[in-house]
Amino acid sequence: MIEPAQPMPSPAGELAPPIDVTPEEREYQRARVAFLLPERASSGALLLMGTLVLFALSMWGEHDWRYLVLLISVLLFHELGHWAGMRLFGFQDVRMFFIPFFGAAVSGRNQGAESWKEALVLLLGPVPGILAGCGVAIFSAATKSQGLTEAALLLLGLNGFNLLPLVPLDGGRLFQLLLFSRHRYLELAFTLLTSLALIGVALALETWLLAAVGLFNVIGLFRQARLLRHVHELRAAYPGMVQGPERLDDTSTRALYDASLAMAGTSGEHETNAYVGRARVMRELHQRVRQHPPSALASLALSGAWFAGLLALLVGLVLLAWASRAS
Structure with a gap:
């Protein structure tokens, strides 16, 4: 007696399509399951400590240990602002890590959180750092401490630089979200111009x-x-795609999958575990489809917070000059 085809286990342990379905359908079903499941993140503590060690080793020959400790502390303070905002607003897969020779970063997926929350997260890194720099500058002037003056300079310099409206700095990503994401061609033009400006600044600083x-x-x-083209087409064709992943119908999920194939091309379509990459692109597409710029009032308030950060930076630089003269 011939036994009927048995379902195959999926990546999540669920039942996958029978073995008699086409390879294309099987690949889609695997990607769909991976898309609906939370992405497995590496251990946050291990990632942070491992990359911290690599960053310290990459910078060891250029600076003494005192400056290196100060630099790591300032970077951690900056990134902890982003991290706290992401955790507060329910971002998924939040991870903090260091980048050798460069700095530190926090990553997370804004799955369903309003755009104004993402914009606020961008400000929570540099603005508190600038305010802390102002406070340290005042203490530096009062105590005439050269060490505090150096700490204030690093706090103001690093966080003030991140406020510049240049992609991929916090200020650039903020204005991309508030203003230029309202039209895909504006977003592309803004990314191009600010990237070229960043290259110019880097060459001037020999960085x-x-x-x-x-x-x-x-x-x-x-x-x-x-x-952005696929996001534009998906928004127009599937208005219901603004819902969460678990509430999407099969037609919308297949449209995301087809767009992920178009993004990656057809090469390697049936390679082992290719569905994992497809699911990652599906999440990226779906997140952008759901993301809409903040309202005019929220954009104005957030732009005002950015401008207040710049004013605080100017005040901090004046305080720093006063502290330097005092010390």
Whole structure:
């Protein structure tokens, strides 16, 4: 007696399609399951500590240990602001890590959170750092401490630089979200112009790694253009796609999958575990489809907070000059 085809286990342990379905359908079903499941993140503590060690080793030859401790502390203070905002607003897969030779970063997925919350998260890194720099500058002037003056300079310099409206700095991503994400061509033009400006600033400062970041953004414009085109088409064809992943119907999920195939091309379509990459692109597409710029009032308030951060930076620089003269 011939037994009927048995379902295959899916990545989540669920039942997958029978073995007699087409390879294309099986690949879609695997990607759909992976898309609906939370992405497995590496251990946050291990990632942070491992990258911290690599960052310290990469910077060891250029600075003494006192400055290195101060730099790591300032970077941690900046990134903890982003991290706290992401956790507060329910971002998923929130991870903090250091980047050798460069700095630190926090990543997370804004799955369903309003855009104004994401914009506020961007401000929660540099603005508290600038305010802390102002406070340290005041104590530096009162105590005439050279160490505090150096700490204030680093707090103001690093966080003030991040407020610049240049992609991918916090200020650039803020204005991209508030203003230029309202039309895909405006977003592409803003990314191109600010990336070129970042390259110019990096060359003037002879910071080659920062110039490489700007060049990487320019190269990434081709993918960004394709992504935004698919997002535009999905929004127009599937108004219900603004719902959460678990509430999407099969037609919308298949549309996301087809767009992910178009983003990646057809090469390697049936390679082992290719569905994992498809699911990751599906999440990215779906997140952008759901994301809409903040309201005019919220955009005005957030722009005002950015401007207040700049004013605080100017005040901090004046305080720092006063502290330097006192010490």
